[in-house]
Amino acid sequence: MKKEEVPQDESCFSDTEMKEVIYAVDKDGKYDKALSSGWETKTIVLDKSLEHIEERKAQAIANIKNGIQSPIAYFMEEHRMDIPTLASYVGIWQWRVKRHLKAKPFQRLSAKTLQRYAEVFEISVSELKHPKF
Amino acid sequence: MKIDFKHNQSAHCENGVVSNLLNFHGLPLSEPMAFGIGSGLFFVYIPFLKVNYAPAFSYRPMPGFIFSRVSKRLGFKIKRIKFSSKEKAQATLDQELAKNNPVGLQVGVYNLPYFPDEYRFHFNAHNLVVYGKEDEQYLVSDPVMPGVTKLTAKELEKVRFAKGALAPKGHIYYPVALPKTFDLKKAIRKGIKHTCKDMLAPVPFVGVKGIKFVAKKIRKWPQKVGVKKTNHYLGQLVRMQEEIGTGGGGFRFIYAAFLQEAAGILEEPKLIELSKELTAIGDQWRDFAVEASRLYKNRSKETDAYNKIADKLEHIADAEKTFYIALKKAIR
Incomplete structure (x- = not known):
């Protein structure tokens, strides 16, 4: 890539002082560092992957309202986690976390287990039980 | 207490830390040099490992490999410690700082307060x-940031003890026993x-063959998993390719910069030609990213x-295959 081709598109850095380093060649073909304020292509895929999380979150909210899933499903998406990540944070086996995502098994969770989830999501147990969407 | 440490912004976090730490210890090594000597260019496709609900692609070797290889090839050692206790992790960090020793830390990105929300x-x-x-x-000194930043003890503890895949476990590392002279060539x-x-x-999943394998998969995905998932997978491929600290297309440019620098040191003009070739390949990677993102956007x-x-x-x-074969020949 040539230095003058380094993309200077609008991105999530635009409101900050942040810029990214990209190696590019100058007129004499010599490599050097150049700064980029963002690249549209990257912004598209980033936005899309965030959109994907929003979709999953909306689905979780619908499932909780229909009594299929537990509030843990919502907070998991809110924190951009998947099941392995959440399981690692709470220190509970994945297959158990999977069960806790269902509405009924969630009702039977002990206060101690609820506390562990609440701590990971940095909320109180009552907020975990009665989430506000 | 503040150690006289020079922060240099870099394109990739691990190279940047290696380059900045070695510079501190009086061993001037540019980011591309650290990347090249540490063999940072790589490709692997791991279909059975899912990251963000898409198969894992990586354009880099396992974290830590670049530094380990640089140390082996330049003849110094790296002290690495992981912790189960958060208190001990902080105590060790404080001790090293008191000894006037800047240290590298492996951290999770999610809780870094100075990153834009989109990158978390x-x-x-x-x-x-x-x-x-x-x-x-x-x-x-976060090498992908333009300047230095600050973190409270609490914030630092949180990112050092992030959980999930590749959990850092407080991983702290720094070079020791640095030699006076070393054989750069x-x-x-x-x-x-x-x-x-x-x-x-x-190996089918690795390197050039891995890239070919993914190309084959892209043809099959729309029928097999549907257009929506295919787009999501492609998005992951591009994100891994171009996001800060992971690199792909951008990695080709760092490697091309390395070859250019190496050409002077080894007095091997062929490497300059190869550097140009790799620059062209890097441009192709970027074209690919543009096309893939357009496909994603327009469904x-x-x-x-x-x-x-x-x-x-x-x-x-x-x-790339032609390129690596030529590179192998040029270095013999």
């Missing part, structure tokens, strides 16, 4: 340097040879569009 994902192989402590705040040759070996590996229904970008990727794989 559960990615645990980010690297930064801590070079001091002032008013209960740690002085941080030999190290460069070794680094290049290793990269050629990796990228030309006769094209025609499967032909997927075949077209698969062709593009296959073309890149072929160009």
Whole structure:
């Protein structure tokens, strides 16, 4: 890539002082560092992957309202986690976390287990039980 | 207390930490040099490992490999410690800082307060340097940031003990027993040879073959998993390719910069030509990213569009194969 081709598109850095380093060649073909304020292509895929999380979150909210899933499903998406990540944070086996995502098994969770989830999501147990969407 | 440490912004976190730490110890090594000697160029496709609900792609070796290889090839050691206790992790950090020793830390990205919200994902192989402590705040040199930053003890603990895949477990590292002289030429040759070996590996998921394998998969995904998932997978491929600290297209440019620098040191003009070739390949990677993101945005229904970008990727794989074979020859 040539230095003058380094993309200077609008991105999530635009409101900050942040810029990214990209190696590019100058007129004499010599490599050097150049700064980029963002690249549209990257912004598209980033936005899309965030959109994907929003979709999953909306689905979780619908499932909780229909009594299929537990509030843990919502907070998991809110924190951009998947099941392995959440399981690692709470220190509970994945297959158990999977069960806790269902509405009924969630009702039977002990206060101690609820506390562990609440701590990971940095909320109180009552907020975990009665989430506000 | 503040250690006299020079922060240099870099394109990739691990190279940046290696380069900045070695510079501190009086061993001037540019980011591309660290990347090249550490054989940072790589490709692997891991279909059975899912990250963010898509198969895992990586354009880099396992975290920590670049530094380990640089140390082996230049003849110094790296002290690495992981912790189960958060208190001990902080105590060790404080001790090292008191000894005037800036240290590298592996951290999770999700809770880094200075990153834009869009970049906050559960990615645990980010690297930064801590070079001091002032008013209960740690002085941080994050190589992908333009300037230095600060983190409170609490914030730092959170990112050092992030959980999930590749959990850092407080991982702290720094170079020790640095030699007075070192054989840069030999190290460069070794680094290049290793990269050629990796990228030309006769393994279906790795290197050039891995890229070809993914191209083949792109043709099949629309029928097999549907257009929506295919787009999501492609998005992951591009994100891994171009996001801060992971690199792909951008990695080709760093490696091309390395070859240019190496050409002067080894007095091997062929490497300049190869550097140009790799720059062209890097441009192709970027074209591929542009096409893939357009497909993602417009949700094209025609499967032909997927075949077209698969062709593009296959073309890149072929160009890279020719390139690595030529590079292997040039270094002999």
